[in-house]
Amino acid sequence: MKIVKKAYLASFPIGHIALDESGSLILFKDFRIDKNEVLEELKKMGYEIIENDFSKSIGRKKIRRIAIMSGAVKDDKEFNKILIEFGIKFSESRMKIEREKVIIRAYDILKTIEKFYQPLKERFKELCWLYSPTTKLSDEKLENILNKIKNSKFEEEFGIKILDKDKKILKELGDFVYLSKNIKNEIEEYTKEEIKQIAPNLSYIAGEDIALMLLSYAGSLKNLAKMSASTIQLLGSEKALFRHLKNRERVKPPKHGLIYNSPYIKNSPKEYRGKIARILASKIALAVKIDFYSQRDERERLKKELEEEISKVMKNE
């Protein structure tokens, strides 16, 4: 009977360590080596590879000493340095995930407020109109009214005597409209500022608005980073896509989803939009990957490339 030797393998920030049952070293490879290579090598040596809690537990006891002995790090201080850097990256990326959730929730709230703010404002204008029917209310005029109402200067605004009970309700409604608008603007600023922090490249290429829509739609930066350019191009157009799939002859496939809101597409002639959407989507896909995986600042390069490619298309090159 052939006896299979067992190798207990565990991967630590400093490297991969394989030990036998008694805790003797089989091999150690530093963190620059890909794990697959380690697996290959152990298989070639005839080991059955086991990766479980026991592997981690015996690896944990020896990892520092072996990393130093093997020369992967010079001494304890260098070992510490690598772990500190790892811990900072580990923590920052985990905190970022939490940030994403906060941003997505805030953005959902913003959309909800926007949805009710518009009709609320219109209805309030109509109410005010009853007291001063001669002028049609513009948004600027409304601004004025809200300010005056805030200071309870009704007569000055409407030029007629208003019943006290009407004043009370007008003031409360006015304050509510006013507050809603302020909160809406504040959350808008906040979400834009936050998306720039967690996805600077994406926000720069797509604009904060579209960046927020994409993030909210994908659910996380990670999901978004995994998407292909063609998926991103159609993101948010699922309904249209579905209609096309149901009835291929009569309904054309959608060309662009959420990213259609980009000025790069909106401000260009119809015949180019499909091509521009494709270019934009592929730059967005790249920007998200950079934001998620490496966090480098490549904003200027990406923008330059994007604009060059677009102008090429427009010149029919």
Next chain:
Amino acid sequence: MNKEEITIKSRNEKESLIELFDNVFFDNEEKKIYTKYTTKSSEELREWDPYRSKIAAAILNGLKNFPFKRGCKILYLGVSTGTTCSHISDIISSDGIIYGVDFAERVFYLFLDLAKKRNNIVPIFADARLPNNYFWVEEVDIVYCDIAQPDEIDIAIRNAEIFLKKDGHLIIAIKSRSIDVTKEPEIIYKNEINKLEENGYKILELINLEPYEDSHALVVCIKNKE
């Protein structure tokens, strides 16, 4: 500068300064403790406030078992903004290392700043209930747990099982009010101590932290098994 020189220098400045443990000084006149923070270019005695740091409170209340030493490896659960952690960082100096865990985002930003300034703190943003997320931490000499949760002892034991070496120290700050407000602190301490003993930990000391902290105690024990 070596230890003797510093003590002499400190004596010159202050007659009453005594080195209690590695890098921990006690000013007998003012009854204050300090830790010494050494960088390449400077040394600084930093006051260790017993009202903000339970270990400092325990020292002032006569703690005898103090395993924090130069070169120690420590897993610290519930670092918060890092007040206590910064003093432990002084003590263990650049030869040691602290793995500092917390899961509250707001405090963690400040803790990250501290970790970036020092050269012996590994920040770990994670839930101490889920040690699998930081399985990559090496074996340590001390597990210190200060998380003010009802199931704190269970969490501390679970972490010590995984990360603490045999004969290593497990130190827990017990907040009786977060375990059960209706019970007397003494009964709760007794309960928690029993749990530790049942799990194979030998109790060395239990220090009450009053008057610095209400209904808090620090328990120091040793892991007696592999």
